Amino acid sequence: MFRLIELIDIEKQYVQKKAAPFIALRGINLKLTKGEIFGVIGRSGAGKSTLLRSVNLLERPTSGTVIVGGHHLTELSEKELQEKRKKMGMIFQHFNLLETATVRENIAFPLKISKLPAKVMRQRVDELIKLVGLTDQQHQYPRQLSGGQKQRVGIARALANEPDVLLCDEATSALDPQTTDSILSLLKDINEKLGITILLITHEMGVIRAICDRVAVMEYGQIVEIGTVLDVFLHPAHPITREFVSEVSDTLGSEALKAYSGPGKIVRINFRGELTYEPVLYETVRGTQATFAILQGTVSRMKDVPYGQLIVELRGDESDVNRIISELDKRGLAVSEL
Numbered sequence: 504m505f506r507l508i509e510l511i512d513i514e515k516q517y518v519q520k521k522a523a524p525f526i527a528l529r530g531i532n533l534k535l536t537k538g539e540i541f542g543v544i545g546r547s548g549a550g551k552s553t554l555l556r557s558v559n560l561l562e563r564p565t566s567g568t569v570i571v572g573g574h575h576l577t578e579l580s581e582k583e584l585q586e587k588r589k590k591m592g593m594i595f596q597h598f599n600l601l602e603t604a605t606v607r608e609n610i611a612f613p614l615k616i617s618k619l620p621a622k623v624m625r626q627r628v629d630e631l632i633k634l635v636g637l638t639d640q641q642h643q644y645p646r647q648l649s650g651g652q653k654q655r656v657g658i659a660r661a662l663a664n665e666p667d668v669l670l671c672d673e674a675t676s677a678l679d680p681q682t683t684d685s686i687l688s689l690l691k692d693i694n695e696k697l698g699i700t701i702l703l704i705t706h707e708m709g710v711i712r713a714i715c716d717r718v719a720v721m722e723y724g725q726i727v728e729i730g731t732v733l734d735v736f737l738h739p740a741h742p743i744t745r746e747f748v749s750e751v752s753d754t755l756g757s758e759a760l761k762a763y764s765g766p767g768k769i770v771r772i773n774f775r776g777e778l779t780y781e782p783v784l785y786e787t788v789r790g791t792q793a794t795f796a797i798l799q800g801t802v803s804r805m806k807d808v809p810y811g812q813l814i815v816e817l818r819g820d821e822s823d824v825n826r827i828i829s830e831l832d833k834r835g836l837a838v839s840e841l
C-alpha cells in the first residue's frame with residue numbers, strides 16, 4: 504500500500520516569551536495510506552491543529568521528518584514547499600473565505616495564484632461549483648450564505664488545484680448536526696470519486712464514526728491509541744478513548760443499566776458486518792435450557808459497515824451460559840461480561 508503521508512518522530516515546541524517552551528507534540532509517528540480517510544480526535548489543546556499544520560509545514564516541527572508523496576518536505580526550500588502545498592488542500596472550522604468576493608471568485612482564487620489561463624479557470628470553477636452543489640449561489644457573497652454553504656465554498660476552493668490530500672481542521676464544528684451530515688457525506692463522496700486522501704481532526708466521535716477508516720486518539724501532544732474505527736470503537740483501550748466512545752454510544756454508561764441486577768449473567772455482545780442482521784443469538788441459545796432478556800440494543804453503522812450492540816442477560820445454569828458465550832465467540836461476535 505502506498506504511504507502518502509509519513510510523520511516520523513515529530514516534536515513541536517512553541518517558544519514562549521515569558522515561559523518555558525510549550526511542548527505541543529511529542530513522539531508523533533503516523534503513516535497515512537493513499538485513499539484513506541484518517542481521523543484524529545482529542546480534547547481541546549491536545550495538539551490536533553498543530554499536528555495537522557505540521558503536515559504542510561504551516562507549523563514547522565522542532566524535530567522530526569515529514570514525508571508527503573515520497574518528498575521530504577522538511578528538506579525543501581520555501582519555494583519548493585509552496586508548490587507542494589498546492590497539492591494539499593485545507594479547510595477550516597470558520598471557513599476563512601474572502602468576504603468581498605463571490606462564491607465563484609473565492610473558488611477561483613487559488614487558480615489565479617497558479618496563473619491558470621482564464622478559459623481553463625472558468626471550466627474548472629464550473630466543475631467545482633457543480634461538485635459541491637452551489638450552482639444557484641455562485642454569484643452570491645459569503646454573508647449571503649448559510650454555514651453549510653460557506654463550507655462548501657471552502658471545500659471547492661481547497662480542491663481547486665486538484666490536491667492529493669485534503670486537510671480538514673474541525674470542518675464541521677461550527678455547523679448544526681444536519682448540516683454536519685451533509686458536509687461529511689460530501690467529503691466521503693470526494694474521497695470516493697476523486698480518490699483524495701483525507702486527514703481530518705475533530706473533537707466529535709460522531710464525525711469519526713460517520714466517515715473515517717482509521718482513527719488516532721490524541722492527548723497531551725501524543726497519540727495514545729490508533730487503529731481502524733471499528734476496532735477502536737468496539738475495543739477502546741485508553742480511558743480517553745472510552746470517554747469519546749461513550750459520548751456516541753447509547754448502550755455504554757447507561758444509569759438505568761448500572762442500577763439493574765438480575766438473576767443471570769449480563770454480557771455485551773458486539774455484532775459487526777452482515778452478522779448484525781442475523782438471528783445469531785436466538786440460534787445459539789435455542790439448543791440449550793437457557794433463556795435471555797435483552798436489556799438494551801442499538802444498530803448503527805461505521806462508515807459503510809453495519810454494527811450492533813446488545814446488552815443481554817443470559818439466564819440458565821452456568822455450563823449452558825458458558826457454552827452460549829463460547830459459541831457466540833466462535834461465530835465471530837465479541838462478547839464481554841459487564
Ligand SMILES: Nc1ncnc2c1ncn2[C@@H]1O[C@H](COP(=O)(O)OP(=O)(O)OP(=O)(O)O)[C@@H](O)[C@H]1O
Nearest residue numbers: 517519525527545546547548549550551552553554
Ligand atoms: N503559537 C503558540 N504558542 C504557544 N502555545 C501554543 C501555540 N499554538 C498552540 N499552542 C498550545 O499548544 C497546544 C496544542 O494546541 P492545538 O491548537 O494544536 O490544540 P487542538 O487540539 O487543536 O485544540 P482545539 O480543539 O482547541 O482546537 C495548546 O495547549 C495550545 O495552547
Ligand SMILES: [Mg+2]
Nearest residue numbers: 551552553672
Ligand atoms: Mg484545533
